[in-house]
Amino acid sequence: MSKETALVVGATGAVGRKLVPLIASSRHCQKVIILHRRSTPFAKLAKVEERVIDFGQLPALAAGAVDAVFCCIGTTQKQAGSTAAFQRVDRDIPITLAAWAAEHQAGTFVTISSLGADARSGSVYLRTKGEMEDGVADAKLRSVYILRPSLLKGERSEFRLAEHVGNWALAIVGPLMVGALRRYRAVPTETVAKAMLACGQRSEPGLHIVESDAIQDLGS
Numbered sequence: 001m002s003k004e005t006a007l008v009v010g011a012t013g014a015v016g017r018k019l020v021p022l023i024a025s026s027r028h029c030q031k032v033i034i035l036h037r038r039s040t041p042f043a044k045l046a047k048v049e050e051r052v053i054d055f056g057q058l059p060a061l062a063a064g065a066v067d068a069v070f071c072c073i074g075t076t077q078k079q080a081g082s083t084a085a086f087q088r089v090d091r092d093i094p095i096t097l098a099a100w101a102a103e104h105q106a107g108t109f110v111t112i113s114s115l116g117a118d119a120r121s122g123s124v125y126l127r128t129k130g131e132m133e134d135g136v137a138d139a140k141l142r143s144v145y146i147l148r149p150s151l152l153k154g155e156r157s158e159f160r161l162a163e164h165v166g167n168w169a170l171a172i173v174g175p176l177m178v179g180a181l182r183r184y185r186a187v188p189t190e191t192v193a194k195a196m197l198a199c200g201q202r203s204e205p206g207l208h209i210v211e212s213d214a215i216q217d218l219g220s
Contacts, residue, residue, distance in 0.1 A: 005065065006200065007033040007106070009097055010072030012040050014152055015112060018193035019072060024048055028201060033066065035059070055093055058100045068200040069101040071111035083124055091128045095135030098144075108143040108203040110196050111136060115150045115212050137207050145199035150212040153186040187212055191219035 006023050010016040011034045023032050024047045034042055034050045035058070043050040053059055071094045080086040094111050101109050111132075116123075119130035133146050195218035199210065210218065 004029060004067035005031045005033065006068045006070060007035065007066045007101075008070045008072065009035050009093070010074065011036055011042055013072050013074060014189045015192045015196070016070075016072035017042075018190045019070060019196055020048070021045065022193055022197050023070070023200075026197065026201075055096075058096065061104045064105045066101070066104055066106045068108040068110065068203065069097065069106050070196055070200060071097055071109070072196075074112065077124070086124075087128050087131075091132040091135065094132050095139070098136040098139035098141060102139045102141050106141065108145070108200055109136065109139070109141045110145045110199045111147070112192065112196070113146050113148045115148045117148055133209075143203045143205055143208075145196075145202075145208045145210055147192060147195060147199070147210045147215055148212055149187040149192050149215050151186045152192065153188045185212070185216070187215055187219075191216060194219035 006029050008016060008020055008023065011020050020032060020034065020042050023029050024042075024045050029047065032042075032045075032048045034040060034048060035053050035055075036050065037052065037055070039052060040050060042048050051059060073089060073093055075086055075089045077083055077086040080089060098109050098111075113133050114126060114129045116126050117129035117133055118126055119134050121127040121130060136144060136146065192215055195210065195215045198218045199208070
């Protein structure tokens with residue numbers, strides 16, 4: 001980005017709340033638009049413009065009004081209440097947002113997926129992430145970055161038992177995970193946020209899949 005306007009969805013999530021201040025403080029950005037279902041504390045930050053919306057009806061913008069879109073939205077089946085509700089958030093909203101970004105001529109789209117995402121996976125979670133990736137790629141944006149972090153390490157607004165146990169185990173074996181195993185290390189949410197910002201600033205043409213070890217390098 002170079003004195004551009006960024007748009008963030010999922011600003012209050014584990015990664016989003018790290019990302020918004022980073023973008024707002026960047027000398028490359030002149031404005032940050034947050035789309036959210038309710039007001040957030042970020043509305044008070046300089047450069048931030050908040051729009052409270054229904055994600056079923058994304059707002060109309062003048063073509064070219066947004067340069068880079070960052071999608072940090074995500075939930076769990078337990079939090080969402082059902083598989084269908086989980087997929088509406090983790091698959092359908094990013095795909096709809098990517099199509100909307102293409103329609104409004106956004107140059108770059110950066111989103112979070114998961115290590116192991118695969119539309120043919122037997123895991124509902126990984127299959128949903130893989131389907132999301134395919135849908136985002138089909139939007140035909142000029143530049144797309146899909147980040148695939150391993151387990152996220154950082155504060156959550158809700159307790160996730162599996163993630164907590166996984167992070168505890170990885171904290172013990174993480175230092176031993178080198179070479180090809182490095183991608184399985186837990187990744188701090190701030191590292192993912194920094195990597196997202198770096199991708200938005202690179203804005204290279206094409207589809208870029210950023211695996212977990214590359215995220216650690218970009219966000220270090």
